Structures are given as structure tokens and as C-alpha cells.
Amino acid sequence: MNAPKEAGLAERASALQGMGESRLRKEDARFIQGRGNYVDDIRMPGMLHMDIVRSPLAHARIKRINKEQALAIPGVHAVLTAEDLKPLKLHWMPTLAGDVQAVLADEKVHFQMQEVAIVIADDRYIAADAVEAVEVEYEDLPVVIDPYAALAPDAPVLREDLAGKTEGAHGRREHPNHIFTWEAGDAAATEAAFAAAAVTVKARIHYPRVHPCPLETCGCVASFDPVRGELTTYLTSQAPHVVRTVVSLLSGIPESKVRIVSPDIGGGFGNKVGIYPGYVCAIVASIVLGRPVKWIEDRVENISTTAFARDYHMDGEIAATADGRILGLRTHVIADHGAFDACADPTKFPAGLFHICSGSYDIAAAYCQVKGVYTNKAPGGVAYRCSFRVTEAVYLVERMVDILAQKLGLDKAEIRRRNFIRKEQFPYTSPFGFEYDSGDYHTALDKVLAAVDYPALRAEQAATRANPASPTLMGIGLVSFTEVVGAGPSKMCDILGVGMFDSCEIRVHPTGSAIARMGTITQGQGHQTTYAQIIATELGIPSEVIQVEEGDTSTAPYGLGTYGSRSTPVAGAAIALAARKIHAKARKIAAHLLEVGENDLDWEIDRFKVKGDDSRFKTMQDISWAAYHQAPPGLEPGLEAVHYYDPPNFTFPFGIYLCVVDIDRATGETKVRRFLALDDCGTRINPMIIEGQIHGGLTEGFAVAMGQQMPFDAQGNLLGNTLMDYFLPTAVETPKWETDHTVTPSPHHPLGAKGVAESPHVGSIPTFTAAVVDAFAHLGVDNMTMPHNAYRVWQQLRDCGAAL
């Protein structure tokens, strides 16, 4: 963009509140006044309430279900089980990952809290009583919790419904509890690199199961109109259009008669991408009863059943030269998918984009293999504030690089500097075939190291280590990450066959204001603010008069939704290109009005002016009026455009994060003394929103690394499924965040923007681990498993003889 030449220009530009401005969030006024409209705020005449009977056991056969007592409670309208759904063929449903999932348990239960029956009642109090009154008789079956044990030759068979099925959605199944084996890279070349290398390291890196745990749980209000044959469902979905397609396919109702509305969403983080049994049951109940039915999860149900994340057991290996140049990377992963494969990944990628695991490094040969496994746990495996499995990938490579550095006695900054992809190598093709669009890792690293005076920190650490009476251990974590976001090019990425494009429709009204609709849906990202800024800059219309609407499938153009940092990379590009179509038409109108040729016009902020004559111009407002009033002959009236954007490539945001911790040798508590996050997300649309997203992502990363866990006992009981145990940090626990940035635009994106909101989650988690492990590095420790809560860190202190 040209810098405005005069004061007048600068004022006109800033009046638009366009790209680059820290425009205040348009969403906040309603949220801070309690005027949001969430699914649970929606009430419809005659609405009934649904609650779910859930299994107390993790693996059992259902002997008998007795509904009589529940049905006898006044105000109970129906109790439905798998038997009732069978005639409709809705007792099972397809998953996004090519598996099937029980809507209501069919003959057996596969995980604790699995949906067994539903109750529909006048209010949620009666429904809760009726849930208690449904009697279910179970016969215990042996429980499989450990994914390695699941693959033992004599392991109990979990999925009897798949008996004899040796072909899964992603190839051969070798064992009844095996889902798929997926691989990428070049096994032979990698083997050769390992054979020739001077140094190799190997470690098992476990990324434990966690849950996104948004403040608002999942839920819906389904309303079937039996007279019109139309189904409207308000639903907490990050991908409402995909839900509409799936609901139409499952129910047989034409897609034109299905309307899905995502109202305000209280956080998604991947938890609201999937389609859950609760949604299907509420819809069926509404169709059967002809009345609206509301279902809202409680917190225990949310943590226990709807979409966990991670649970990757990764065997990582690196081959290197004696001076620390990485020659090869290899990993074998056991992925615990729970009882049904309900991951939400692009269909062709059962392990998501895990093959970004060569990271920010120039590695000649790499190979990865992921095996999906069934266990008696809830299904899921969603992208928790990250692009598909990118968090796991970054965690793996960053851990392995640190382990290599420790083995070689190399500084952790130095080993990264030696192996980074250099600026001039971009676009860079990774050993897994990704084409990294742009990057400048060395500059970012130098900036971070200078900002914290890295040598001084290392000197302080050495002094602390030399003092046996020191009450603390000091650790420094340093991580460089490269993400792959903006899924994605439809030649590679689809969901159930629908390409992962996104869309925008813009209408400019006669008086110069505008409405824009997209296929994405905001859940805290501030789309209503930033999307308007893109249009403001592209079209010279003030942000203030641009309405942004998303989430209603009856009005918004089809799009794949918001997750995997795809809104700005994909929908943001669609917005820019739709705006440019309007811009091109506006130029024609302006030329007509000014009676000059199109090429005789210059665009300036909010107007077209005649080249060389500042006094002759038409503002966007003039042009809007003319579009409806005196469109040039041969041109349609009106001023609107739609654009469906199929990205040519992913985008590759990156960053360098540094964390300093002090560990209390008596209690095991870790204090984050300092955390600096440098992010490069290419062009920055709203710096304030970026800052906010980074703070949020760092805080969630802190939660994962330092406290979130989903432990199971041997019977498959999930321990800690309330917020008393499941760690959501408050302002009291949250460290102070420092941020910085560099700007390396994406060359293939119309705005140069790469997406940012997930980087801080992806990048910070390995940084915390690196810092905690680094505190123990002089004691011979090179890896520790999350979460690094006081209890676990204290065990490490004790085992090293460092506890006070």
C-alpha cells in the first residue's frame, strides 16, 4: 500500500478503519453487556428438553433397558434407545473420518459416558429425573485403555460391528482394534540417512489426551416443522454448512429445507467441529414429536464425551552429523482414537497434517508413520486450537531437536540456527512434500535472543546450577515452529468430498454501506471486526458501515467453517477477491460517470480520480448510488459479488518463543518468570486482535502444558472431568506475556496474510516443556511428559535427588 502523501489522505485512510488499524472489536459491546445470543438463550414455543442416559461402564454389553418408570413420570414425552432409531437407520452414523459411530449404544457400550438412551421432557429438571429412572442392565466386558495393549494379539475385540472388515477407510486393517496405518515421506532415503549418520537419537514422546473445554458446552435446538417439512436447527457449530449437508444426507430432507444456524459461540477450539450423537438425537426427537427440542451438555458431559484432542504416542528419531546438522527425521506414532474414529481431519489425511513434523529445519530425508487404534475411551482427536495434528508435529520435532542438542552438548539456540531453512530457500519443499510459502527464521531468532539477552540468561542459569543451596532450578525453553494452516487446496483437502474452499458474498447498498456474508463462523476471533477492515481497505467503505454476517446457512454462501486457522487464509482471500470484483465494476461505473476511459482513472483510498486532475473524482459512495440509479449501458445494475476461493497452497506462519522458568525444589511448582512470543503471520490486519489472540493462545498453551490432563483408571473411568480438576487457568495463574513480531507476507495470498490465532497454542506448549526439561538438563534429563504440574515435577526432582 502506498503511504498517503498528504494529511488529508491520511485522515481519509484512517477514517475507513481499514487493514493495519487496531480497530476496537465490534463484538464486544454485546458480549460485555450480556446481550450475546447463545444456543441456550434460544427459546421456542412448545420447546421440549432432552437429556441423555449414559453408560457408567467403559466396556459392557447391554442386557436390558427398562423405560417404564421413566415414562411414568409426568412431563416425560419419550424415551428412545438404539432399538427405536433402528427403523430409521439412525442408530449409527458415519463419522468425518470414514468410520461409523453409535448414535445410541447398539447392544454394547464402548466408553464411559457413552450415549445409551435419550429422554424428552417438558423441562430439564424432569428430564434429569427421568434419566435416573431409566434402568439399564449391563454385563461387564474387559476394558482396553492402553493403545499398545489394544494391538496385542489376544486383546479383547472392541468393535464387534466391524468383524471381518479388513479394509478401513484408509487401507488395510491388521488387527480388530487397528483403524489405519498412514505414512508420508521416503522410508528408504531416511533409512539411508540414518545408516550413514555419525549421531542418532531416539525417544518416546507422549502427547497426552486433553480436551478443548470451551466455556460454552455443545448443544442445539432442533425444530422440525411437520407442515412445511422444514428443519431449522440452532447449533454450536464451527462448520454449519457441513452440518447442513450431513443432516440432509442422514435425514433425507432436501438440503434446501434444512437450515442450520450457529448463533454466538462461546469458544470452539475444535470441540465444535464434529457432529455428535446429541445433535442427531435432538433432531430425530423433533421430527418424531413435531416440537422443538433443546439439548445442552453439562460440563462433565462436555469433558467426558465430545471431542478430546491429541493422545499421540510418538517414537521420534533424528540422525545428524557430529556438529549437529540434521540429516534425517523419522517417527512412528500410535494414535489413540478412542472407541470410534471421529477425528475431524481433511478426508484424505487420517493423521491430519502431522507430516509438517520436519518443522523449521532443512532436513533432506524424513519419514513418518501413524497407526490409529481403538480403545475404550470417548471418540474425538480434534484440532484443539491448531491446524490438524500440527501441535503434535511441532511438539515432536522441537523435543527431538532439544534431545539432540543435549546429546551433542550444543546450545539450543545454536542447533536451531545451524538447521533452519534459510530465507533464500523459500519457497521451500519439505521432505514430506509441503511447499513452504515464505519465512525468515534467522532474523526472528536473533530478535528474540537479543530481546532477552540470551547469553546473560544462560550465565545466570550456570550460576544457579553451581549453587547447591539454590531453592530453585532455572530453565530456559526455546522453540521455533512452522505451522501449516489455511486448509486447503481442494486438490488435496476435502471433507466428505466437499473441497475445503471458502466463500464471501458482498453487497454494497445504494447509500454506500455494505453487508458481507461468509462461510466461516466467528467464535472469539473477531471476524465481524477484521473482515470489515479488509473490505474497507479494498473498497474505500468505512468499516463502521459494513455488516458482517456468518453462521446462517440460509443466507451465507457455502463454506467449510472456522478451525485450523483457515478463516483469514481462505475466507480472508475470498473477501479480498469478492471486493476486487466489485472494485472492477466500480471502476467501470466511475469511468462512465466521469466520461473517461477506465485506464484514465487512479484509485485513491475511497475514490477513483481522473489521472492528473484531482478535482475530477467519484467516491465509492457516489458510485454505489449510481450503480442502482444510472448504471452504464450494458452493465447490470447493482453492486455485489460472490467469490469462492480455492487456495493454491497452505500458508506457513512461524514464530520463535522463549520461556524462562524457576522451579521450586521443595514443592515442584513452576513459576513462569518470562515468556516472549515472536510471531510472523505475514500481513497484519488488526494488530490489537492479533495481540489478543496470541494472549489467548498462550494462556491455553500454558493450561495444556502445565495442568490439563484426562487420566483414566484401569476400568476406563475418566478421573477429573470437572473444572475442579481440569485445569482452566484464571488471571491469577496466567503468566505475563510479552509479544513481538516480524512480517513476512505470504506470496500466494491476495493480502499476504497467513493466520495467527493457533500459532501461540502450537508454539507455546513445547516451549513450556522445553523450559521445564531444561531446568533438569544438567541432571541428565532430556524429556518429561506433560502436564508439568507441581506433583509430576516434584517426582522428577525426587528421582534426580534434587528435591529439597
Place this chain on the structure above:
Amino acid sequence: MIPPEFDYHAPRSVAEAIHLLGELGPDAKLLAGGHSLLPMMKLRFAQPTHLIDLNRIDDLRGIHEEGDQLVIGAMTVENDLIDSPLLRARLPLLPEVARQIADPQVRNRGTIGGDIVHGDPGNDHPAIALALDASLVLAGPGGERTLPADGFFLGTYMTQMAEDEILVRIRVPAFAPRTGYAYHKLKRKTGDWATAAAAVVLRLDGGRVSHVRIALTNVAPMALRAHAAEALLLGQALDAARIDQAAAAVMAICAPADDLRGDAEYKTAMAGCMFRRALAQAAARCA
């Protein structure tokens, strides 16, 4: 997360509440702040059919002095303990502890009486009542009786209080001049119960311990008073070897349950650690 149906009663006097309690029998529960009872009802662990709400009985609230004793109404909420000038001046350990309990919302409703009689080993007030040598005034159909806190706690959710009784007041001797005190509580996050916590009340005379009370939270089925550790310190100077012995005696009486906060080994070690820190701070405050 939704309790079964119950009837709600709101008596205006202690006598009326005792009468209702007798009449409705064991299916009735007293409701104070509700921050222990309601979560149990929502999880359907507790299913009382009647709730007798004590919140409208004004007599049960407030803090006043009676000579060298402070008298605290059972229905006094944590925030009122924190804000009380009287407690800050004469019994500063109580406001300091109340600030470490739960979060501001809970402290705005949760009462000292409910916290004590609930019998949850994770609650902080039972150990504090032991450390402060408090007495509990219980009212029942037959009138009032006063029990020392020491001996009141029998086990998880078990106390000396009878089913037809109400805790009405807590009586606590005010601190003598130059009393040192501290409560150290290790927790995973704000709003959490203790992984382990220790209270110390201490007076020194010529460098020797002339008074000491040590009590522990959440390391046994009920709050513990560390008698042996007290005996080791009484009359002694606080040198390193003594402190080590006392810490060992503190840890020796711990019998915590394993949970997500830690196993018995960790919690026991933390009880020792919290005791050392509380003792050091209490000693520093003795001046």
C-alpha cells in the same frame, strides 16, 4: 448437574430451625452458603428432600468480642471474616486463611460454620479451629452445649455434632501480644482445595517456644493437630535440628488419600514443607 426435587423452608429463628430439623428428620439438611451442599446435590451424591435455609436468621451472623474471646456467628461469610477490623486486630490468622479459600464468589456466600461442620478434610477452617483452640457452640432440642474443636472432627463428613443440632457460634480466644501465626497452603490453582496445608500459632519467650499449635489440612480423613511436633518444640529454641525433628513428626501423622493432587508420598512431603514455611513465618511474626 440438576438435583432431584426438594422442599424449601426458611425459618426466621434458631428455635424454629431446630423445630423443623426435628420434625422433618434425617431427610432434611440445613442450608448455609450452599457451596458444599449444592454441588453434592447437583451430582446427586446428596439427595435431601427438605432444605432448611439458615440465611434469614440474623442472630447467626456477625463477630463481636466478649472479653478475651471473639464470638463469631456460624453464618458469618468468608468475606466478612476478611473485612473484619476486629479479627484483623485480634485474630489476624482468620482473615488470612479466609483469603486463601475458594474464590470471591464462593467467599461471598460460604460460611465459617458450614465450612467447619461439613467435615470435609479439604476444608481449611477445621485445622484453623484446632490451631486457634476454638470452641463450637451447638444448639439442639435440649438447649446449647459447647465442644472444643480438638476432638470434634471424627473422619470424612463425620463430627461430634448430632443430626438434630445446629452450630450457632464459634468462640475463639484472641491472640495474646506477640503471637506469631501463619497458614501455608499448597494448591494447584486459585479456588482449589489444599494439596496440603499447615497452620502454626506460636509464641516465643527468651528465644524458646512458650506456646505452639500446629494443625494440618487435607492430609488425613480429617483435620489433624500435630501433638507430637508441638511437644518437640515446646520449651525449645527453634534450631535446624529441632525443626527437622518436628517436621518429621508432622509427616509421621499424615495419612492422605491418593488423588490427582498427588499420592500419599507427595502430600506427606508437602505437609512437611508447608509446616516448615508456616513455622518460619510465624516465628518471624513473633517479634
